[in-house]
Amino acid sequence: MPRDSRRRRWLTHVMLRDHLISAAHLSRDDIEAVLDHAAAIDTDPGIVHGRHAGRVLALCFFEPSTRTKMSFETAMKRLGGDTVDMGAVESSSVKKGESLADTVRVIEGYADALVLRHPSEGSAKLASEFVDVPLVNAGDGAGQHPSQTLLDLYTIRENAGLDDITVGIMGDLKYGRTVHSLAHALTEFDVRQHFISPESLRLPRNVRYDLHEAGAQVREHTDLDEVLPELDVLYVTRIQRERFPEEREYREVAGEYRIDNEVLASAPDDLSVMHPLPRVDEIAPEVDETARAKYFDQAHNGVPVRMALLDGLLGGEA
Amino acid sequence: MSDTDKELRVSKIRDGTVIDHVTAGQALNVLAILGIDGSGGESVSVGMNVPSDKLGLKDVVKVEGRELSQSEVDVLSLIAPEATINIIREFDVIEKNRVEQTDSVTGILVCPNHNCITNADEPVRTEFAVLDDGVRCSYCGTMVREGDVAEHIDTRGSGETAL
Numbered sequence: 001m002p003r004d005s006r007r008r009r010w011l012t013h014v015m016l017r018d019h020l021i022s023a024a025h026l027s028r029d030d031i032e033a034v035l036d037h038a039a040a041i042d043t044d045p046g047i048v049h050g051r052h053a054g055r056v057l058a059l060c061f062f063e064p065s066t067r068t069k070m071s072f073e074t075a076m077k078r079l080g081g082d083t084v085d086m087g088a089v090e091s092s093s094v095k096k097g098e099s100l101a102d103t104v105r106v107i108e109g110y111a112d113a114l115v116l117r118h119p120s121e122g123s124a125k126l127a128s129e130f131v132d133v134p135l136v137n138a139g140d141g142a143g144q145h146p147s148q149t150l151l152d153l154y155t156i157r158e159n160a161g162l163d164d165i166t167v168g169i170m171g172d173l174k175y176g177r178t179v180h181s182l183a184h185a186l187t188e189f190d191v192r193q194h195f196i197s198p199e200s201l202r203l204p205r206n207v208r209y210d211l212h213e214a215g216a217q218v219r220e221h222t223d224l225d226e227v228l229p230e231l232d233v234l235y236v237t238r239i240q241r242e243r244f245p246e247e248r249e250y251r252e253v254a255g256e257y258r259i260d261n262e263v264l265a266s267a268p269d270d271l272s273v274m275h276p277l278p279r280v281d282e283i284a285p286e287v288d289e290t291a292r293a294k295y296f297d298q299a300h301n302g303v304p305v306r307m308a309l310l311d312g313l314l315g316g317e318a
Numbered sequence: 319m320s321d322t323d324k325e326l327r328v329s330k331i332r333d334g335t336v337i338d339h340v341t342a343g344q345a346l347n348v349l350a351i352l353g354i355d356g357s358g359g360e361s362v363s364v365g366m367n368v369p370s371d372k373l374g375l376k377d378v379v380k381v382e383g384r385e386l387s388q389s390e391v392d393v394l395s396l397i398a399p400e401a402t403i404n405i406i407r408e409f410d411v412i413e414k415n416r417v418e419q420t421d422s423v424t425g426i427l428v429c430p431n432h433n434c435i436t437n438a439d440e441p442v443r444t445e446f447a448v449l450d451d452g453v454r455c456s457y458c459g460t461m462v463r464e465g466d467v468a469e470h471i472d473t474r475g476s477g478e479t480a481l
Contacts, residue, residue, distance in 0.1 A: 126457060
């Protein structure tokens with residue numbers, strides 16, 4: 001069987017209608033529909049004012065979150081709806097040993113849509129099999145974070161466009177779920193993808209396989225300097241301390257993937273530096289003051305993009 | 319000596335299924351995948367490293383008193399793609415089929431990713447899509463190469479194929 005049809009078959013196999021589980025399920029048309037709607041909302045929030053009054057979004061976060069959770073909450077409230085929050089795992093029935101399947105089945109009775117973050121890969125797909133209302137994967141372990149990808153793409157499109165561009169993705173590519181989702185989605189566009197990481201944190205095999213199957217233009221590097229002058233976008237992610245057995249080893253590796261204005265000296269003037277946040281010290285604060293820094297705009301874009309996404313999932317335009 | 323003559327060395331069965339031309343060394347994995355562990359009371363004969371004109375060496379599995387359906391045996395394509403299935407009645411082969419590749423397998427394999435939700439205490443059966451050169455977890459996306467599939471057979475129970 002040809003590779004394309006194999007891949008399509010796999011995607012169809014795991015595709016779940018009316019849920020957002022993986023960026024690999026999003027077509028270019030899907031993405032552009034959400035981004036166009038987000039842009040319209042950004043320009044005139046009044047177009048969706050009160051559209052989802054009386055509707056409730058359930059926030060089910062089994063792991064900590066600031067930006068994702070708050071931006072979904074803000075998005076739902078700006079659509080006229082409201083939110084209910086499962087709260088911290090420590091104070092919920094999960095602490096008593098309740099399964100994820102039971103938890104979401106109960107919560108769906110309280111809400112019109114669910115947003116789920118969970119530490120296990122595949123948790124969003126599993127949860128979606130037990131609910132009838134739309135479910136958004138807000139991070140499943142080291143798997144996927146597709147709504148983050150939509151706001152990343154929105155930010156890239158605003159600054160560099162989404163075709164005939166070169167994007168560098170740097171840091172923890174092995175465990176970074178935002179990286180996996182973004183890499184999948186960029187295959188829908190004419191984008192040259194460069195992955196920069198230590199050998200031990202390179203892209204996982206399944207993501208490399210998907211990129212290869214999609215015919216993406218991909219190169220891997222251990223040294224940012226090899227590719228920095230070519231980049232339109234540099235997407236930086238945090239290298240996490242807990243991925244290394246020794247503190248010394250972590251410090252050595254992390255130090256090589258930290259950027260400041262000196263490191264960026266060889267970059268094009270119009271480079272966009274992005275980061276899903278939170279950062280620790282992988283981007284020096286001095287970069288914040290330059291026109292290249294887009295990461296705070298990126299975080300702010302979470303609201304219109306998630307408004308557009310929720311509007312679509314709840315029966316609006318996207 | 320023909321393959322049929324060699325089968326006689328193991329034992330001839332009256333009624334049941336002979337799974338022939340199993341990749342050498344995979345007979346016990348065949349039983350594990352089919353969930354045959356003797357608890358059902360069926361007689362099971364296993365021949366390992368039997369000389370074969372076609373394969374050099376092969377394994378043979380004979381299950382007395384049970385006719386395995388095509389969908390039951392297709393999952394064997396994961397570890398024994400050359401296997402043939404002979405349905406036996408009154409010592410005669412009344413049906414001979416090859417295993418066919420499946421699109422996915424459910425409940426047969428354990429995901430090697432310990433952080434996959436299928437390894438948590440959830441009401442879910444594992445599901446793997448079958449690719450050209452291995453299988454892939456439908457939940458977390460973890461891939462298992464063709465040669466490593468047998469290491470991940472769930473020996474706790476039988477599964478089923480999904481076509």
